[in-house]
Amino acid sequence: MTPIVSIIMGSTSDLPVMEKAAQFLDEMQIPFEMNALSAHRTPDAVEAFAKGAKERGIKVIIAGAGMAAALPGVIAASTTLPVIGVPIKGSVLDGMDAVFSIMQMPPGIPVATVAINGALNAAILAVEMMALADEALAEKFADYKKGLCKKIEKANAELKEVKYKFKC
Numbered sequence: 001m002t003p004i005v006s007i008i009m010g011s012t013s014d015l016p017v018m019e020k021a022a023q024f025l026d027e028m029q030i031p032f033e034m035n036a037l038s039a040h041r042t043p044d045a046v047e048a049f050a051k052g053a054k055e056r057g058i059k060v061i062i063a064g065a066g067m068a069a070a071l072p073g074v075i076a077a078s079t080t081l082p083v084i085g086v087p088i089k090g091s092v093l094d095g096m097d098a099v100f101s102i103m104q105m106p107p108g109i110p111v112a113t114v115a116i117n118g119a120l121n122a123a124i125l126a127v128e129m130m131a132l133a134d135e136a137l138a139e140k141f142a143d144y145k146k147g148l149c150k151k152i153e154k155a156n157a158e159l160k161e162v163k164y165k166f167k168c
Contacts, residue, residue, distance in 0.1 A: 002057045003033040005126050007119075008049065009064040010071050012036045014088050018064045021086070021123035028127055028140060033058075039070040046071065050078035060126040063111075064119060066090040069101035072111045082129055084122040085111040 005025055009018045018034070025032045037046045053061060061079065064086035065071035072085030087098035095116035102113045114121040131138035 001031045003031045004057055004059045004130070005030055005032040005123075006049075006053055006058045006061045007032055007034045007064075008061065008071065008075070009034075009036050010038050010066065010069075010088075014064045014066065017088055017117045018062075018086065018119045021062050021064075021119040021126075024120055024123040025126075028123075028137075028144070030127065030130075030137075037071070039065070039074040040068070043074070046074055047078050050075040053079055054081055059130055060084065062086060062119070062122045062126055064088050064122075065102070066095065066098045067092075067101075069098035072102050072113075073105050073109060076105065076109045076111045082126075083111045084125055085113045086119045086122045087113065087116045089116050 007018055007021050007025075009015065014036075022032065022034060035049065037049055039046050050061075058081060061075055061081055061083045063072035063075050063083055066088035067090050069085070069087055072083050076083040085102035087095050087102050089095035090097065099113065099116060102111055105111050112125060114125065127137065127141050131141050
């Protein structure tokens with residue numbers, strides 16, 4: 001099995017956030033890989049990773065990073081593949097530093113940016129991108145969306161049974 005999505009993070013301390021992307025890709029039966037590489041501590045490895053990703057069969061890269069959050073942008077600068085950045089919440093600025101670092105890319109080097117710690121949405125966005133050219137994946141994703149609808153409808157029905165003194 002060859003991975004088609006790459007999940008990369010600046011440190012394994014980001015795994016509790018990034019594993020949500022892995023879990024969703026696993027649920028959708030999409031082959032993926034996971035790596036921890038630092039734009040600041042292993043710049044040569046990051047560049048080699050990004051330049052070789054397309055040749056290895058990768059179609060979308062999900063890159064999580066905190067603080068200065070250079071990883072998604074450095075990867076985007078070295079590949080033509082779509083890069084989805086996941087800002088990781090840090091201890092000082094609650095992830096806002098990472099959001100701005102990932103969002104504020106120069107013209108020609110875009111990085112799609114999801115919410116702070118939004119790895120699940122990054123994986124969903126990656127699936128939506130790939131589903132444009134894969135009808136079977138598009139159908140599987142449509143089923144996932146229907147499941148979300150059913151989940152809320154069930155929750156709403158259960159909510160009707162919750163009793164309060166003044167609830168009408």
